[in-house]
Amino acid sequence: MPHPVLDLTASSIEITRALCDIPSVSGDEKQIADAVEQALSGLTHLEVMRDGDTIIARTDRGRDKRVVLAGHLDTVPIKDNLPTRFETIDGREYLWGRGTVDMKAGVAVQLKLAAELVDPAVDLTWVWYDHEEVAAELNSLGRIVQTRPELLVGDFAILSEPTSARVEGGCNGSLRVELRAFGTRAHSGRSWVGENAIHKLAPALAALAAYEPATIEVDGLAYREGLNAVGISGGVAGNVIPDEGMIHVNYRFAPDKSVEQALAHVREIFPDYDITVVDRAESARPGLNAPLAADFLAAVGSEPLPKYGWTDVARFSALGVPAVNYGPGDALKAHADDERCATDEITACENGLRRWLSGA
Structure with missing residues:
Protein backbone atom coordinates (compact mmCIF):
# COMPACT_ATOMS: atom_id res chain seq x y z
CA MET A 1 0.00 0.00 0.00
CA PRO A 2 1.47 3.41 -0.96
CA HIS A 3 2.28 5.83 1.82
CA PRO A 4 -0.11 8.83 2.04
CA VAL A 5 1.28 12.07 0.61
CA LEU A 6 0.08 15.49 1.77
CA ASP A 7 0.07 18.38 -0.71
CA LEU A 8 0.44 21.53 1.39
CA THR A 9 -0.18 23.74 -1.66
CA ALA A 10 -3.78 22.47 -1.74
CA SER A 11 -6.58 24.30 0.07
CA SER A 12 -6.87 23.81 3.82
CA ILE A 13 -10.20 22.08 3.16
CA GLU A 14 -8.56 19.52 0.87
CA ILE A 15 -5.70 19.06 3.33
CA THR A 16 -8.30 18.38 6.04
CA ARG A 17 -9.87 15.72 3.85
CA ALA A 18 -6.50 14.12 3.13
CA LEU A 19 -5.61 14.03 6.83
CA CYS A 20 -8.96 12.55 7.83
CA ASP A 21 -8.67 9.83 5.22
CA ILE A 22 -5.51 8.63 6.99
CA PRO A 23 -6.88 6.62 9.92
CA SER A 24 -5.09 7.65 13.12
CA VAL A 25 -6.97 6.33 16.11
CA SER A 26 -4.96 6.91 19.29
CA GLY A 27 -2.02 4.53 19.33
CA ASP A 28 -1.92 4.26 15.54
CA GLU A 29 -0.52 7.66 14.57
CA LYS A 30 2.70 6.57 12.85
CA GLN A 31 1.31 6.74 9.30
CA ILE A 32 -0.10 10.25 9.69
CA ALA A 33 3.03 11.45 11.53
CA ASP A 34 5.13 10.07 8.66
CA ALA A 35 3.00 11.99 6.16
CA VAL A 36 3.29 15.24 8.11
CA GLU A 37 7.04 14.87 8.52
CA GLN A 38 7.51 14.12 4.83
CA ALA A 39 5.36 17.09 3.76
CA LEU A 40 7.46 19.47 5.88
CA SER A 41 10.88 17.99 5.23
CA GLY A 42 11.65 20.01 2.10
CA LEU A 43 10.77 23.39 3.62
CA THR A 44 14.05 25.17 4.22
CA HIS A 45 12.56 27.88 6.45
CA LEU A 46 11.62 25.27 9.06
CA GLU A 47 13.69 23.17 11.42
CA VAL A 48 11.74 19.91 11.63
CA MET A 49 12.13 17.50 14.56
CA ARG A 50 10.41 14.28 15.52
CA ASP A 51 9.81 12.86 18.99
CA GLY A 52 7.99 9.54 18.72
CA ASP A 53 4.94 10.34 16.61
CA THR A 54 5.05 14.04 17.45
CA ILE A 55 6.34 16.45 14.81
CA ILE A 56 7.72 19.86 15.79
CA ALA A 57 8.65 22.54 13.25
CA ARG A 58 10.23 25.89 14.11
CA THR A 59 11.21 29.10 12.38
CA ASP A 60 14.28 31.01 13.51
CA ARG A 61 14.03 34.53 12.06
CA GLY A 62 15.36 36.31 15.13
CA ARG A 63 12.00 37.85 16.00
CA ASP A 64 11.52 39.20 19.51
CA LYS A 65 8.33 37.17 20.03
CA ARG A 66 7.51 33.50 19.51
CA VAL A 67 4.07 31.91 19.12
CA VAL A 68 3.43 28.18 19.61
CA LEU A 69 0.61 26.55 17.64
CA ALA A 70 -0.37 22.98 18.49
CA GLY A 71 -2.82 20.33 17.39
CA HIS A 72 -3.20 16.60 17.94
CA LEU A 73 -3.08 14.02 15.17
CA ASP A 74 -5.13 11.24 16.74
CA THR A 75 -8.87 10.59 16.80
CA VAL A 76 -11.31 8.48 18.76
CA PRO A 77 -12.24 5.17 17.10
CA ILE A 78 -13.80 5.18 13.65
CA LYS A 79 -17.48 4.21 13.47
CA ASP A 80 -18.46 3.87 9.81
CA ASN A 81 -17.56 7.54 9.31
CA LEU A 82 -14.63 7.29 6.90
CA PRO A 83 -13.82 8.02 4.13
CA THR A 84 -14.83 11.67 4.27
CA ARG A 85 -17.45 13.25 2.04
CA PHE A 86 -18.92 16.68 1.45
CA GLU A 87 -22.54 17.38 2.30
CA THR A 88 -24.73 20.47 2.30
CA ILE A 89 -27.14 21.23 5.15
CA ASP A 90 -29.40 24.29 4.98
CA GLY A 91 -27.20 25.74 2.26
CA ARG A 92 -23.96 25.37 4.23
CA GLU A 93 -21.16 23.05 3.14
CA TYR A 94 -19.70 20.55 5.59
CA LEU A 95 -16.91 18.01 5.44
CA TRP A 96 -18.27 14.86 7.09
CA GLY A 97 -16.17 12.17 8.77
CA ARG A 98 -14.14 11.12 11.78
CA GLY A 99 -11.56 13.73 12.77
CA THR A 100 -13.01 16.60 10.76
CA VAL A 101 -13.90 18.48 13.95
CA ASP A 102 -11.54 16.95 16.49
CA MET A 103 -9.18 18.14 15.24
CA LYS A 104 -7.74 17.55 11.81
CA ALA A 105 -9.31 20.68 10.31
CA GLY A 106 -7.26 22.72 12.79
CA VAL A 107 -4.16 20.67 11.99
CA ALA A 108 -4.73 21.24 8.25
CA VAL A 109 -4.88 25.00 8.75
CA GLN A 110 -1.65 24.87 10.73
CA LEU A 111 0.14 22.75 8.13
CA LYS A 112 -0.86 25.03 5.26
CA LEU A 113 0.32 28.12 7.13
CA ALA A 114 3.52 26.43 8.32
CA ALA A 115 4.43 25.81 4.69
CA GLU A 116 3.35 29.25 3.50
CA LEU A 117 4.67 31.62 6.17
CA VAL A 118 8.33 31.81 5.24
CA ASP A 119 8.86 35.24 6.82
CA PRO A 120 6.29 35.56 9.64
CA ALA A 121 5.92 38.60 11.88
CA VAL A 122 6.80 36.44 14.91
CA ASP A 123 8.85 33.29 15.18
CA LEU A 124 6.67 30.19 15.11
CA THR A 125 6.75 26.78 16.73
CA TRP A 126 4.32 24.24 15.25
CA VAL A 127 3.53 21.09 17.26
CA TRP A 128 1.52 18.12 15.96
CA TYR A 129 1.26 15.49 18.68
CA ASP A 130 -0.15 12.04 19.38
CA HIS A 131 -2.20 10.26 22.06
CA GLU A 132 -4.44 13.16 23.04
CA GLU A 133 -7.69 11.18 23.07
CA VAL A 134 -6.58 8.64 25.68
CA ALA A 135 -5.18 8.60 29.21
CA ALA A 136 -3.32 11.78 30.13
CA GLU A 137 -0.11 9.90 30.93
CA LEU A 138 0.12 8.84 27.26
CA ASN A 139 -0.33 12.35 25.87
CA SER A 140 2.87 13.21 24.02
CA LEU A 141 2.48 16.94 24.58
CA GLY A 142 2.62 16.18 28.28
CA ARG A 143 5.73 14.06 27.68
CA ILE A 144 7.47 16.89 25.86
CA VAL A 145 6.53 19.31 28.65
CA GLN A 146 8.47 16.98 30.96
CA THR A 147 11.40 16.02 28.72
CA ARG A 148 11.96 18.95 26.36
CA PRO A 149 10.10 21.97 27.72
CA GLU A 150 12.45 24.35 25.88
CA LEU A 151 10.75 23.35 22.62
CA LEU A 152 7.44 24.75 23.87
CA VAL A 153 8.70 28.10 25.17
CA GLY A 154 6.87 31.06 23.69
CA ASP A 155 5.11 34.33 24.40
CA PHE A 156 1.68 33.01 23.41
CA ALA A 157 0.18 29.67 22.40
CA ILE A 158 -2.82 28.60 20.34
CA LEU A 159 -4.35 25.15 20.55
CA SER A 160 -6.55 24.37 17.53
CA GLU A 161 -9.32 22.68 19.49
CA PRO A 162 -12.74 23.07 17.82
CA THR A 163 -14.31 26.38 18.83
CA SER A 164 -16.41 27.21 15.73
CA ALA A 165 -13.70 29.67 14.68
CA ARG A 166 -14.07 31.69 17.88
CA VAL A 167 -11.47 32.33 20.56
CA GLU A 168 -12.01 30.47 23.83
CA GLY A 169 -9.63 31.49 26.58
CA GLY A 170 -8.05 29.14 29.10
CA CYS A 171 -10.02 26.18 30.41
CA ASN A 172 -11.72 24.78 33.46
CA GLU A 282 -5.08 21.97 36.47
CA SER A 283 -7.12 24.79 35.00
CA ALA A 284 -5.68 27.54 32.80
CA ARG A 285 -6.37 31.26 33.00
CA PRO A 286 -7.71 32.88 29.82
CA GLY A 287 -4.35 34.09 28.50
CA LEU A 288 -5.93 37.25 27.15
CA ASN A 289 -3.77 39.63 29.19
CA ALA A 290 -0.71 38.69 27.13
CA PRO A 291 0.62 41.56 24.98
CA LEU A 292 -0.01 39.55 21.80
CA ALA A 293 -3.61 38.69 22.69
CA ALA A 294 -5.25 41.99 21.68
CA ASP A 295 -3.70 41.91 18.20
CA PHE A 296 -4.69 38.27 17.83
CA LEU A 297 -8.32 38.94 18.75
CA ALA A 298 -8.46 41.86 16.32
CA ALA A 299 -6.95 39.84 13.48
CA VAL A 300 -9.34 36.91 13.84
CA GLY A 301 -12.35 39.12 14.56
CA SER A 302 -13.54 37.28 17.64
CA GLU A 303 -14.93 38.25 21.00
CA PRO A 304 -13.37 35.88 23.54
CA LEU A 305 -15.41 33.18 25.25
CA PRO A 306 -14.53 30.84 28.14
CA LYS A 307 -13.58 27.21 27.52
CA TYR A 308 -15.70 25.09 29.84
CA GLY A 309 -13.97 21.76 29.23
CA TRP A 310 -10.33 20.89 29.91
CA THR A 311 -7.81 21.16 27.06
CA ASP A 312 -4.06 21.05 26.61
CA VAL A 313 -3.86 24.84 26.96
CA ALA A 314 -3.36 23.98 30.62
CA ARG A 315 -0.02 22.39 29.76
CA PHE A 316 1.18 25.65 28.24
CA SER A 317 -0.20 27.65 31.16
CA ALA A 318 1.83 25.45 33.52
CA LEU A 319 4.94 26.47 31.58
CA GLY A 320 4.04 30.14 31.97
CA VAL A 321 2.88 30.48 28.35
CA PRO A 322 -0.55 32.15 28.05
CA ALA A 323 -2.72 30.06 25.74
CA VAL A 324 -6.11 30.06 24.02
CA ASN A 325 -8.24 27.63 22.03
CA TYR A 326 -9.04 28.55 18.42
CA GLY A 327 -10.05 26.19 15.66
CA PRO A 328 -12.74 25.20 13.15
CA GLY A 329 -15.61 22.89 14.02
CA ASP A 330 -18.47 22.71 16.49
CA ALA A 331 -17.22 21.03 19.67
CA LEU A 332 -20.64 19.40 20.10
CA LYS A 333 -19.86 17.31 16.99
CA ALA A 334 -16.50 16.10 18.32
CA HIS A 335 -16.56 12.29 18.70
CA ALA A 336 -20.10 12.12 17.27
CA ASP A 337 -21.06 9.47 14.71
CA ASP A 338 -22.08 12.30 12.36
CA GLU A 339 -18.94 14.35 13.05
CA ARG A 340 -18.75 17.11 10.44
CA CYS A 341 -17.02 20.48 10.10
CA ALA A 342 -18.35 23.54 8.29
CA THR A 343 -15.86 24.32 5.53
CA ASP A 344 -16.33 28.08 5.93
CA GLU A 345 -14.97 27.77 9.48
CA ILE A 346 -11.82 26.08 8.15
CA THR A 347 -11.29 28.98 5.76
CA ALA A 348 -12.09 31.56 8.45
CA CYS A 349 -9.45 30.15 10.81
CA GLU A 350 -6.88 29.99 8.05
CA ASN A 351 -7.49 33.61 7.01
CA GLY A 352 -7.56 34.91 10.57
CA LEU A 353 -4.32 33.22 11.57
CA ARG A 354 -2.63 34.28 8.33
CA ARG A 355 -3.51 37.94 8.93
CA TRP A 356 -2.13 37.84 12.44
CA LEU A 357 0.98 35.75 11.92
CA SER A 358 2.03 37.61 8.79
CA GLY A 359 1.45 41.03 10.39
CA ALA A 360 -0.93 41.98 7.59
Whole structure:
Protein backbone atom coordinates (compact mmCIF):
# COMPACT_ATOMS: atom_id res chain seq x y z
CA MET A 1 0.00 0.00 0.00
CA PRO A 2 1.47 3.41 -0.96
CA HIS A 3 2.28 5.83 1.82
CA PRO A 4 -0.11 8.83 2.04
CA VAL A 5 1.28 12.07 0.61
CA LEU A 6 0.08 15.49 1.77
CA ASP A 7 0.07 18.38 -0.71
CA LEU A 8 0.44 21.53 1.39
CA THR A 9 -0.18 23.74 -1.66
CA ALA A 10 -3.78 22.47 -1.74
CA SER A 11 -6.58 24.30 0.07
CA SER A 12 -6.87 23.81 3.82
CA ILE A 13 -10.20 22.08 3.16
CA GLU A 14 -8.56 19.52 0.87
CA ILE A 15 -5.70 19.06 3.33
CA THR A 16 -8.30 18.38 6.04
CA ARG A 17 -9.87 15.72 3.85
CA ALA A 18 -6.50 14.12 3.13
CA LEU A 19 -5.61 14.03 6.83
CA CYS A 20 -8.96 12.55 7.83
CA ASP A 21 -8.67 9.83 5.22
CA ILE A 22 -5.51 8.63 6.99
CA PRO A 23 -6.88 6.62 9.92
CA SER A 24 -5.09 7.65 13.12
CA VAL A 25 -6.97 6.33 16.11
CA SER A 26 -4.96 6.91 19.29
CA GLY A 27 -2.02 4.53 19.33
CA ASP A 28 -1.92 4.26 15.54
CA GLU A 29 -0.52 7.66 14.57
CA LYS A 30 2.70 6.57 12.85
CA GLN A 31 1.31 6.74 9.30
CA ILE A 32 -0.10 10.25 9.69
CA ALA A 33 3.03 11.45 11.53
CA ASP A 34 5.13 10.07 8.66
CA ALA A 35 3.00 11.99 6.16
CA VAL A 36 3.29 15.24 8.11
CA GLU A 37 7.04 14.87 8.52
CA GLN A 38 7.51 14.12 4.83
CA ALA A 39 5.36 17.09 3.76
CA LEU A 40 7.46 19.47 5.88
CA SER A 41 10.88 17.99 5.23
CA GLY A 42 11.65 20.01 2.10
CA LEU A 43 10.77 23.39 3.62
CA THR A 44 14.05 25.17 4.22
CA HIS A 45 12.56 27.88 6.45
CA LEU A 46 11.62 25.27 9.06
CA GLU A 47 13.69 23.17 11.42
CA VAL A 48 11.74 19.91 11.63
CA MET A 49 12.13 17.50 14.56
CA ARG A 50 10.41 14.28 15.52
CA ASP A 51 9.81 12.86 18.99
CA GLY A 52 7.99 9.54 18.72
CA ASP A 53 4.94 10.34 16.61
CA THR A 54 5.05 14.04 17.45
CA ILE A 55 6.34 16.45 14.81
CA ILE A 56 7.72 19.86 15.79
CA ALA A 57 8.65 22.54 13.25
CA ARG A 58 10.23 25.89 14.11
CA THR A 59 11.21 29.10 12.38
CA ASP A 60 14.28 31.01 13.51
CA ARG A 61 14.03 34.53 12.06
CA GLY A 62 15.36 36.31 15.13
CA ARG A 63 12.00 37.85 16.00
CA ASP A 64 11.52 39.20 19.51
CA LYS A 65 8.33 37.17 20.03
CA ARG A 66 7.51 33.50 19.51
CA VAL A 67 4.07 31.91 19.12
CA VAL A 68 3.43 28.18 19.61
CA LEU A 69 0.61 26.55 17.64
CA ALA A 70 -0.37 22.98 18.49
CA GLY A 71 -2.82 20.33 17.39
CA HIS A 72 -3.20 16.60 17.94
CA LEU A 73 -3.08 14.02 15.17
CA ASP A 74 -5.13 11.24 16.74
CA THR A 75 -8.87 10.59 16.80
CA VAL A 76 -11.31 8.48 18.76
CA PRO A 77 -12.24 5.17 17.10
CA ILE A 78 -13.80 5.18 13.65
CA LYS A 79 -17.48 4.21 13.47
CA ASP A 80 -18.46 3.87 9.81
CA ASN A 81 -17.56 7.54 9.31
CA LEU A 82 -14.63 7.29 6.90
CA PRO A 83 -13.82 8.02 4.13
CA THR A 84 -14.83 11.67 4.27
CA ARG A 85 -17.45 13.25 2.04
CA PHE A 86 -18.92 16.68 1.45
CA GLU A 87 -22.54 17.38 2.30
CA THR A 88 -24.73 20.47 2.30
CA ILE A 89 -27.14 21.23 5.15
CA ASP A 90 -29.40 24.29 4.98
CA GLY A 91 -27.20 25.74 2.26
CA ARG A 92 -23.96 25.37 4.23
CA GLU A 93 -21.16 23.05 3.14
CA TYR A 94 -19.70 20.55 5.59
CA LEU A 95 -16.91 18.01 5.44
CA TRP A 96 -18.27 14.86 7.09
CA GLY A 97 -16.17 12.17 8.77
CA ARG A 98 -14.14 11.12 11.78
CA GLY A 99 -11.56 13.73 12.77
CA THR A 100 -13.01 16.60 10.76
CA VAL A 101 -13.90 18.48 13.95
CA ASP A 102 -11.54 16.95 16.49
CA MET A 103 -9.18 18.14 15.24
CA LYS A 104 -7.74 17.55 11.81
CA ALA A 105 -9.31 20.68 10.31
CA GLY A 106 -7.26 22.72 12.79
CA VAL A 107 -4.16 20.67 11.99
CA ALA A 108 -4.73 21.24 8.25
CA VAL A 109 -4.88 25.00 8.75
CA GLN A 110 -1.65 24.87 10.73
CA LEU A 111 0.14 22.75 8.13
CA LYS A 112 -0.86 25.03 5.26
CA LEU A 113 0.32 28.12 7.13
CA ALA A 114 3.52 26.43 8.32
CA ALA A 115 4.43 25.81 4.69
CA GLU A 116 3.35 29.25 3.50
CA LEU A 117 4.67 31.62 6.17
CA VAL A 118 8.33 31.81 5.24
CA ASP A 119 8.86 35.24 6.82
CA PRO A 120 6.29 35.56 9.64
CA ALA A 121 5.92 38.60 11.88
CA VAL A 122 6.80 36.44 14.91
CA ASP A 123 8.85 33.29 15.18
CA LEU A 124 6.67 30.19 15.11
CA THR A 125 6.75 26.78 16.73
CA TRP A 126 4.32 24.24 15.25
CA VAL A 127 3.53 21.09 17.26
CA TRP A 128 1.52 18.12 15.96
CA TYR A 129 1.26 15.49 18.68
CA ASP A 130 -0.15 12.04 19.38
CA HIS A 131 -2.20 10.26 22.06
CA GLU A 132 -4.44 13.16 23.04
CA GLU A 133 -7.69 11.18 23.07
CA VAL A 134 -6.58 8.64 25.68
CA ALA A 135 -5.18 8.60 29.21
CA ALA A 136 -3.32 11.78 30.13
CA GLU A 137 -0.11 9.90 30.93
CA LEU A 138 0.12 8.84 27.26
CA ASN A 139 -0.33 12.35 25.87
CA SER A 140 2.87 13.21 24.02
CA LEU A 141 2.48 16.94 24.58
CA GLY A 142 2.62 16.18 28.28
CA ARG A 143 5.73 14.06 27.68
CA ILE A 144 7.47 16.89 25.86
CA VAL A 145 6.53 19.31 28.65
CA GLN A 146 8.47 16.98 30.96
CA THR A 147 11.40 16.02 28.72
CA ARG A 148 11.96 18.95 26.36
CA PRO A 149 10.10 21.97 27.72
CA GLU A 150 12.45 24.35 25.88
CA LEU A 151 10.75 23.35 22.62
CA LEU A 152 7.44 24.75 23.87
CA VAL A 153 8.70 28.10 25.17
CA GLY A 154 6.87 31.06 23.69
CA ASP A 155 5.11 34.33 24.40
CA PHE A 156 1.68 33.01 23.41
CA ALA A 157 0.18 29.67 22.40
CA ILE A 158 -2.82 28.60 20.34
CA LEU A 159 -4.35 25.15 20.55
CA SER A 160 -6.55 24.37 17.53
CA GLU A 161 -9.32 22.68 19.49
CA PRO A 162 -12.74 23.07 17.82
CA THR A 163 -14.31 26.38 18.83
CA SER A 164 -16.41 27.21 15.73
CA ALA A 165 -13.70 29.67 14.68
CA ARG A 166 -14.07 31.69 17.88
CA VAL A 167 -11.47 32.33 20.56
CA GLU A 168 -12.01 30.47 23.83
CA GLY A 169 -9.63 31.49 26.58
CA GLY A 170 -8.05 29.14 29.10
CA CYS A 171 -10.02 26.18 30.41
CA ASN A 172 -11.72 24.78 33.46
CA GLY A 173 -9.82 22.34 35.60
CA SER A 174 -11.06 18.84 36.38
CA LEU A 175 -10.91 16.85 39.59
CA ARG A 176 -12.28 13.30 39.94
CA VAL A 177 -12.60 11.71 43.35
CA GLU A 178 -14.16 8.65 44.91
CA LEU A 179 -16.28 9.17 48.03
CA ARG A 180 -16.45 6.05 50.19
CA ALA A 181 -18.67 5.07 53.07
CA PHE A 182 -18.08 1.99 55.21
CA GLY A 183 -20.41 -0.20 57.23
CA THR A 184 -20.72 -3.73 58.56
CA ARG A 185 -21.57 -6.70 56.36
CA ALA A 186 -24.49 -8.92 57.43
CA HIS A 187 -27.16 -11.24 56.04
CA SER A 188 -30.03 -9.16 54.66
CA GLY A 189 -32.47 -11.42 56.51
CA ARG A 190 -30.92 -10.06 59.72
CA SER A 191 -30.11 -6.57 58.45
CA TRP A 192 -30.25 -5.03 61.92
CA VAL A 193 -27.01 -6.82 62.74
CA GLY A 194 -25.17 -4.94 59.99
CA GLU A 195 -24.64 -1.34 58.95
CA ASN A 196 -25.51 -0.46 55.35
CA ALA A 197 -22.69 1.47 53.66
CA ILE A 198 -24.80 2.31 50.60
CA HIS A 199 -27.41 3.98 52.79
CA LYS A 200 -24.62 6.10 54.23
CA LEU A 201 -24.05 7.57 50.76
CA ALA A 202 -27.53 9.15 50.78
CA PRO A 203 -26.41 12.46 52.36
CA ALA A 204 -23.66 12.80 49.74
CA LEU A 205 -26.16 12.21 46.91
CA ALA A 206 -28.50 14.75 48.48
CA ALA A 207 -25.66 17.28 48.69
CA LEU A 208 -24.79 16.70 45.04
CA ALA A 209 -28.42 17.07 43.94
CA ALA A 210 -28.77 20.30 45.90
CA TYR A 211 -25.40 21.76 44.91
CA GLU A 212 -25.62 25.06 43.04
CA PRO A 213 -22.49 25.42 40.88
CA ALA A 214 -20.89 28.81 40.71
CA THR A 215 -20.20 30.98 37.69
CA ILE A 216 -16.88 32.71 38.33
CA GLU A 217 -15.42 35.59 36.34
CA VAL A 218 -11.72 35.28 35.60
CA ASP A 219 -10.00 38.01 33.59
CA GLY A 220 -13.31 39.11 32.11
CA LEU A 221 -14.64 35.65 31.15
CA ALA A 222 -17.38 33.83 33.06
CA TYR A 223 -16.57 30.16 33.75
CA ARG A 224 -19.39 27.81 34.76
CA GLU A 225 -18.45 25.18 37.30
CA GLY A 226 -20.03 21.78 37.87
CA LEU A 227 -20.03 19.15 40.62
CA ASN A 228 -21.63 15.87 39.67
CA ALA A 229 -21.86 12.19 40.49
CA VAL A 230 -20.60 10.32 37.43
CA GLY A 231 -20.72 6.81 38.87
CA ILE A 232 -21.81 4.82 41.89
CA SER A 233 -20.98 1.32 43.07
CA GLY A 234 -21.46 -0.97 46.02
CA GLY A 235 -23.01 -4.22 47.06
CA VAL A 236 -21.82 -7.78 47.55
CA ALA A 237 -24.79 -10.00 46.75
CA GLY A 238 -28.57 -9.86 46.71
CA ASN A 239 -28.81 -11.12 50.27
CA VAL A 240 -25.91 -9.24 51.88
CA ILE A 241 -25.87 -5.86 53.60
CA PRO A 242 -22.95 -4.03 51.94
CA ASP A 243 -20.01 -2.91 54.00
CA GLU A 244 -18.70 -0.41 51.41
CA GLY A 245 -20.20 2.01 48.91
CA MET A 246 -18.62 4.52 46.55
CA ILE A 247 -19.70 7.59 44.55
CA HIS A 248 -17.44 8.78 41.72
CA VAL A 249 -17.59 12.59 41.66
CA ASN A 250 -16.28 15.00 39.00
CA TYR A 251 -15.67 18.65 39.87
CA ARG A 252 -15.10 21.02 36.96
CA PHE A 253 -13.64 24.15 38.50
CA ALA A 254 -12.93 27.65 37.23
CA PRO A 255 -9.36 28.88 36.60
CA ASP A 256 -9.43 31.05 39.70
CA LYS A 257 -8.32 28.04 41.72
CA SER A 258 -5.73 25.28 41.69
CA VAL A 259 -6.36 21.55 41.96
CA GLU A 260 -5.46 21.71 45.65
CA GLN A 261 -8.00 24.47 46.24
CA ALA A 262 -10.59 22.48 44.30
CA LEU A 263 -9.89 19.43 46.47
CA ALA A 264 -10.22 21.53 49.62
CA HIS A 265 -13.66 22.64 48.39
CA VAL A 266 -14.73 19.03 47.81
CA ARG A 267 -13.50 18.01 51.27
CA GLU A 268 -15.48 20.88 52.78
CA ILE A 269 -18.69 19.66 51.10
CA PHE A 270 -18.14 16.00 52.06
CA PRO A 271 -16.40 16.08 55.46
CA ASP A 272 -17.75 12.71 56.56
CA TYR A 273 -16.43 10.60 53.70
CA ASP A 274 -13.18 8.92 52.82
CA ILE A 275 -11.94 10.70 49.68
CA THR A 276 -9.56 9.25 47.10
CA VAL A 277 -8.32 11.38 44.20
CA VAL A 278 -8.35 9.38 40.95
CA ASP A 279 -7.62 12.12 38.40
CA ARG A 280 -6.61 15.77 38.47
CA ALA A 281 -6.00 18.37 35.76
CA GLU A 282 -5.08 21.97 36.47
CA SER A 283 -7.12 24.79 35.00
CA ALA A 284 -5.68 27.54 32.80
CA ARG A 285 -6.37 31.26 33.00
CA PRO A 286 -7.71 32.88 29.82
CA GLY A 287 -4.35 34.09 28.50
CA LEU A 288 -5.93 37.25 27.15
CA ASN A 289 -3.77 39.63 29.19
CA ALA A 290 -0.71 38.69 27.13
CA PRO A 291 0.62 41.56 24.98
CA LEU A 292 -0.01 39.55 21.80
CA ALA A 293 -3.61 38.69 22.69
CA ALA A 294 -5.25 41.99 21.68
CA ASP A 295 -3.70 41.91 18.20
CA PHE A 296 -4.69 38.27 17.83
CA LEU A 297 -8.32 38.94 18.75
CA ALA A 298 -8.46 41.86 16.32
CA ALA A 299 -6.95 39.84 13.48
CA VAL A 300 -9.34 36.91 13.84
CA GLY A 301 -12.35 39.12 14.56
CA SER A 302 -13.54 37.28 17.64
CA GLU A 303 -14.93 38.25 21.00
CA PRO A 304 -13.37 35.88 23.54
CA LEU A 305 -15.41 33.18 25.25
CA PRO A 306 -14.53 30.84 28.14
CA LYS A 307 -13.58 27.21 27.52
CA TYR A 308 -15.70 25.09 29.84
CA GLY A 309 -13.97 21.76 29.23
CA TRP A 310 -10.33 20.89 29.91
CA THR A 311 -7.81 21.16 27.06
CA ASP A 312 -4.06 21.05 26.61
CA VAL A 313 -3.86 24.84 26.96
CA ALA A 314 -3.36 23.98 30.62
CA ARG A 315 -0.02 22.39 29.76
CA PHE A 316 1.18 25.65 28.24
CA SER A 317 -0.20 27.65 31.16
CA ALA A 318 1.83 25.45 33.52
CA LEU A 319 4.94 26.47 31.58
CA GLY A 320 4.04 30.14 31.97
CA VAL A 321 2.88 30.48 28.35
CA PRO A 322 -0.55 32.15 28.05
CA ALA A 323 -2.72 30.06 25.74
CA VAL A 324 -6.11 30.06 24.02
CA ASN A 325 -8.24 27.63 22.03
CA TYR A 326 -9.04 28.55 18.42
CA GLY A 327 -10.05 26.19 15.66
CA PRO A 328 -12.74 25.20 13.15
CA GLY A 329 -15.61 22.89 14.02
CA ASP A 330 -18.47 22.71 16.49
CA ALA A 331 -17.22 21.03 19.67
CA LEU A 332 -20.64 19.40 20.10
CA LYS A 333 -19.86 17.31 16.99
CA ALA A 334 -16.50 16.10 18.32
CA HIS A 335 -16.56 12.29 18.70
CA ALA A 336 -20.10 12.12 17.27
CA ASP A 337 -21.06 9.47 14.71
CA ASP A 338 -22.08 12.30 12.36
CA GLU A 339 -18.94 14.35 13.05
CA ARG A 340 -18.75 17.11 10.44
CA CYS A 341 -17.02 20.48 10.10
CA ALA A 342 -18.35 23.54 8.29
CA THR A 343 -15.86 24.32 5.53
CA ASP A 344 -16.33 28.08 5.93
CA GLU A 345 -14.97 27.77 9.48
CA ILE A 346 -11.82 26.08 8.15
CA THR A 347 -11.29 28.98 5.76
CA ALA A 348 -12.09 31.56 8.45
CA CYS A 349 -9.45 30.15 10.81
CA GLU A 350 -6.88 29.99 8.05
CA ASN A 351 -7.49 33.61 7.01
CA GLY A 352 -7.56 34.91 10.57
CA LEU A 353 -4.32 33.22 11.57
CA ARG A 354 -2.63 34.28 8.33
CA ARG A 355 -3.51 37.94 8.93
CA TRP A 356 -2.13 37.84 12.44
CA LEU A 357 0.98 35.75 11.92
CA SER A 358 2.03 37.61 8.79
CA GLY A 359 1.45 41.03 10.39
CA ALA A 360 -0.93 41.98 7.59
